[in-house]
Amino acid sequence: MSNIVLSVENLSKQYRIGEIGTGTLSNDIKRWWAQIRGKEDPFSLVGQINDRTQKAESEFVWALKDVNFQVKKGDVLGIVGKNGAGKSTLLKLISRITSPSTGRVRAKGRIASLLEVGTGMHPEMTARENIYLNGAIMGMTKQEISRKFDEIVDFAGCALYVDTPVKRYSSGMRVRLGFAVAAFLEPEILIVDEVLAVGDAEFQKKAIGKMKDVSSGEGRTVLFVSHNMESIEALCTSCAVFKNGTILRQGGTKEMIELYLNDNRESTTQRLESRTDRKGNGRYRITEVDVCTNGQVTSYLKVGQLGKIILSISQKAMIKIPISISIGIHDSKGVRVSTLSSMFFPETLTVDRSFKVEFILENVALYSGEYFCNVFLREGENGDIVDWVQDAFILRIEAGDFYGTGRNNILQNDKFFINHKINLV
Template identity: 70%
Template sequence: MSKVVLKIENLSKRYRLGEVGSGTISHDLNRFWAKLRGKEDPLSQVGQVNDRTAESISDYVWALKDINFELREGEILGVIGKNGAGKSTLLKLISKITSPTTGSIKAKGRIASLLEVGTGMHPEMTARENIYLNGAILGMTKSEIKKKFDEIIEFAGVGLYVDTPVKRFSSGMRVRLGFAVAAFLEPEILIVDEVLAVGDIEFQKKAIGKMKDVSSNSGRTVLFVSHNMSSIKTLCDSGLVMSNGTVSFKGDIDSSIQYYLGNSKNLNSFKSYENLDEKPGSKDVDLLEYKLIDKEGEVIDSFNLYEEVSVQMKFHIKKLNGKIYPNIHVLDKYENYFLVDTIPENEIPKETGIFISTFKFPKYIFNTGEYSIGLAVTSFPGSIVHFFENPAIIFNVTEDDLSLRIGPSTGMLPGVTRMQLQTKTLKI
């Protein structure tokens, strides 16, 4: 097992909201006075998460809250999350651009950050001069740059224009030049923010290839932020999903992406605990994952009442103790029980291991509107509840195509179900 090269402990960062300047002196004094008396900072709100959709109660907001994780040598970690989830703040803290409010970051070796391509390049200076300047800004010494100069020029493909001022370069050439310098950095830990979004596909591929090369050959550890799932997938081995300033998921890259895609649509119909330390469950049975899926197996949180959907529950039986019944509880929007169901005798697991139970709903079982589903595993004898997540899944039923409806009505029909009864109409 390779050694830990980056360790992040209880890292938090607080920002002040609104216009900085008005009333700052009074805030400063207020704080200073509290500090003087040894009281807690009156302006820090404890335990508030960064949710930009909700108005904050305090003037301060936690952009990051209690982040903990480790990176091992040679690991390439992809950080994913929605805008405002705290990714950039995290990178800024690790690259020392701003300092944390609490917690610590410990690293072994040099950290270089590539939050932008070509930082500090001066348009009036030539490519040669800029390579030296940019390299030095990124932390290289002059002799290091000198040694790699030819390689950098070649990688950037600007060999003919070494002594041309950069302002004459096309934007693509500038990006290539900037990336080329960064690609030949030799830090132990490299921090990369979506810099690859610029540049053409060919160069992106080259850049990703180069980064991958470097990390597998020389054991460089990379922390990579991107919204581009395909580049994250090709480049990274593990993933970290952030939301509202906290780590909501950490695991291998595939399940991280799956988790993120599930959540980014604001779905309340998918959750994976597989790579989390704390799972709902008992000493015998753990819940690993659940989802609401359509016929193709895609996770959905809204569907038409004339479509078939299923609920899947993945659970881990660590110890077999009696008969295990996974069961689901469907409630309507008024929280009236709509139905409870479990599996038949012949499906009951007879050994330990990981199981998936699927509950398929027939067409027309729901009426339009919102429903929720609770998930549980219960074992008998003793009626032991191992976990009961309620509500776990929340979904919405619609009826887009009214022509499929039986009968002349086009308005909303009352009732909790739209089950179609068998009918028979005969003349007597």
């Protein structure tokens, strides 16, 4: 008997840009008529690849195109790729939240999915009611759910609020509850999409431990999507790298992580102004990043010395708004090691023109090596995202004399809050 529990065969998903369905009733009928006659979808012959760096040349786009893979019982498959690579679309198709345009998914047993904060949770119902509802949807009896109830509540840490409507929960509490429900109700296939990033470090450690138990101890299958390569490496038995809606490669976890990071390095060298894989309303746009030391633009900063990171920001709409600007610094495995942000300071940045922002690092406190940096621009502290570019630039750090001993030092702490100032230019 085959131990393949999940098989994805020629799976594709096409969307009409800005539309639902094919856009017209007549086209929907043409698709339906072809389907019942066993003919090829007439709209599968049009459309372009899901490359967000290219200008649209068609009104259709393939979010996924001809994806094939199999997962065995007890395996943990890591799925990595940049934003828009098709990862979440794939998981929605496997979870049957949406249907494929072509191809099919074959799965043996129950599937439990945790695709975003609050997935499967009715906000007006209590945690107790949601646990029983989700179990019933998965085909479990009330007695089966009751046997797992205390474990779920204990893992989620919500015993005090088990009879409180979920809409009163913080995003972290909803993630803990959603994960506990998905993991403890004994699905044959558990799907987890990035949501662990919302939880604190203690919960992430517990969740990864539970997924290991589910796969190795209980022989269940896990599909795990994350931008944190440390978690992928710690948990997954194999890995698939997605790019532009297709699988770039699939294989051993360490090898695939290296492939993904190298691909990121290549895209990060692209001029920031021309990057189209960004989010936000576009009222302002971060167009250039300069790393400077001793008043000169350089390719690296040195441990223990003064340095600057200068963001050039252009105005795209004639409007005066308060903004906050942040740089997230991540190591090669996607772990956040520090953040530089205007939100750490009491002064509000309010501008009505193109401008530059200097982040002044008075004493660079990072291990030597390469760091991938995200740049983030928001209206105020909690308003709309204005501009967000993942892996906008690489920050290179060289060894230096942090402690003033006259020789290069190895820093002793694991993570740092880097002391910095911010100037509006």
